[in-house]
Amino acid sequence: MFGRIARPATLAALAGALMMGTAAAQTNVKIGILGDRSGAYSDISGEGSVVAAKLAVEDFKPDAHGLKVEIVSADHQNKPDVGAAIARQWYDRDNVDMITDGVTSSVALAISQVTKEKNKVFIDTGAGTADLTGPQCTPNTIHWVYDTxxxxxxxxxxxxxxxxxxxxxxxxxxxxxxxxxxxxxxxxxxxxxxxxxxxxxxxxxxxxxxxxxxxxxxxxxxxxxxxxxxxxxxxxxxxxxxxxxxxxxxxxxxxxxxxxxxxxxxxxxxxxxxxxxxYWDLNDQTRAFSDRFAKQMKGGSKPTANHAGVYSDVLHYLKAVAELKSTTDGAATVAKMKAMPTDDPLFGKGVIRADGRKIHDxxxxxxxxxxxxxxxxxxxxxxxxxxxxxxxxxxxxxxxxxxxx
The missing domain is CATH 3.40.50.2300 (Response regulator)
Incomplete structure (x- = not known):
């Protein structure tokens, strides 16, 4: 009788241990969308970048890869000092692993340097200066969408x-x-x-x-x-x-x-x-994504190339993190991303070069x-x-x- 009573307790203990093991094995990932939410580039960046990132996480299905992903966002006001300060706070205090968007070149260059200092990951989508993969390239920065x-x-x-x-x-x-x-x-x-x-x-x-x-x-x-x-x-x-x-x-x-x-x-x-x-109307895949995006946007706006870039780079970043089972070494994560061919519904197949330049048509x-x-x-x-x-x-x-x- 006592054995029968203890058996459910034993099973519960085993289940608890398994749950603890699963939790211990899970990798927490925190992604920061740092863009223009109120100024000249807010239509290009803004809330659309947050929506795009969340759609990427949804499509990646992080639970199936042992990941737990959180998205945070902030407005850098197109000011390099503000952008650098937010990046530093996110990395030092808030456990952010990767920053993306970065619209405005002067801000992006500032974020890139803070990211290198903290050995995190920065994937620029919205800023254009080609110097990000030129004289000011770093092992921690990737330039995703376009450049000058x-x-x-x-x-x-x-x-x-x-x-x-x-x-x-x-x-x-x-x-x-x-x-x-x-x-x-x-x-x-x-x-x-x-x-x-x-x-x-x-x-x-x-x-x-x-x-x-x-x-x-x-x-x-x-x-x-x-x-x-x-x-x-x-x-x-x-x-x-x-x-x-x-x-x-x-x-x-x-x-x-x-x-x-x-x-x-x-x-x-x-x-x-x-x-x-x-462009949202390029093919069936871009149209399907754009319809999902528009349903979550006030006014039903279609995604810009910057929004598409946020979706694309978040997907590829999560693939790399899932392979590494870690976010602690930003340069190692970027190296992994460079080693893996890129492929997603919006940009198709591509590569990331040694200088951090993402190549696509x-x-x-x-x-x-x-x-x-x-x-x-x-x-x-x-x-x-x-x-x-x-x-x-x-x-x-x-x-x-x-x-x-």
Missing amino acids: VALANGTGGAMVKRGGNTWFFLTADYVFGQTLQRDTSAVITKNGGKVVGSVKTPFPTSDFSSFLLQAQGSGAKVIGLANAGTDTINAIKQAGEFGITEGGQALAGLLVFSSDVHSLGTKVAQGLVLTEPF MYLFEVKKPAESKGEWDLYKKLETIPGDQVFRPLNEGNCPLVKG
Whole structure:
């Protein structure tokens, strides 16, 4: 009788021990989405990046891999000191293992250095400066979605080939704008074109009138907008008010997201040529993801390339952590991510190079005319697929200290 009474207790003890063993074997992972939630890039980044990260976790099914994943988020306000302070607090006090998003190049460079110091992981999706995989590359940072070299080769190269051989730049006065002008100027010159002038614009700014008048007066065939977000939207709107394109000059949006074009509308943005690595309507897989994303977004907005990048990099990061069963050594995790080919529904197959550059195809798009658009998010027609090994900077040209020889 006593044996019968003790048996359930024994089974309960065994079950408890098994549960303790399972808990001990589980790897806790904390991912921080550090982006712009209130400023010029909030449509590109913001809550959409959090939604994308959560969808990636849902699709990965962490329980099946012995992982428990938590997502946290914060607003860096497009200020490097704020971004660095949040990153430091997250790493030191809040046990964050990986930070992603990072829109705004000056902020991303600051986060990257803190991440190296703390031996954690930073995967940039939203910031453009190619210096992240060039002179300022680190063993702890990966650059995922696009960069200034890819944009220059895509949009800049296409515009020159179409006859736009003289350029004037409106350049956002911080790291991103300056590197985008630098890299696009190199492509223009290489293809036989010429930069006839440029002007630095405050970031952010709402009034581009004086800058557009300078560009108009230059006589350049192309006005290159080396800016992004609401700055790009405002510049394009005001260029329309000045009749710049009607006067024969072309606008080149060097970093344009689908959310920007949606805000402008096809009537204003029609004919704009741009380069992106993702568009919601590319194929069945991008459409399926975008429908899920839109259901969780206020207003039903479609994902930007930055949001797609957050989804993609979180998936790949979790795959690496599941293999390693650890998050303690950030550089080791990044090395594992580089060793594993990338493959996801939004970007397809790719690789991460030694310098931290994620390689995948980019696409040259043209904004549809209103008569061609079948709905509010039917924005682009694809002109060209640009292979990843052609659009991104060659590995041996970036001056990354991690690249030998």
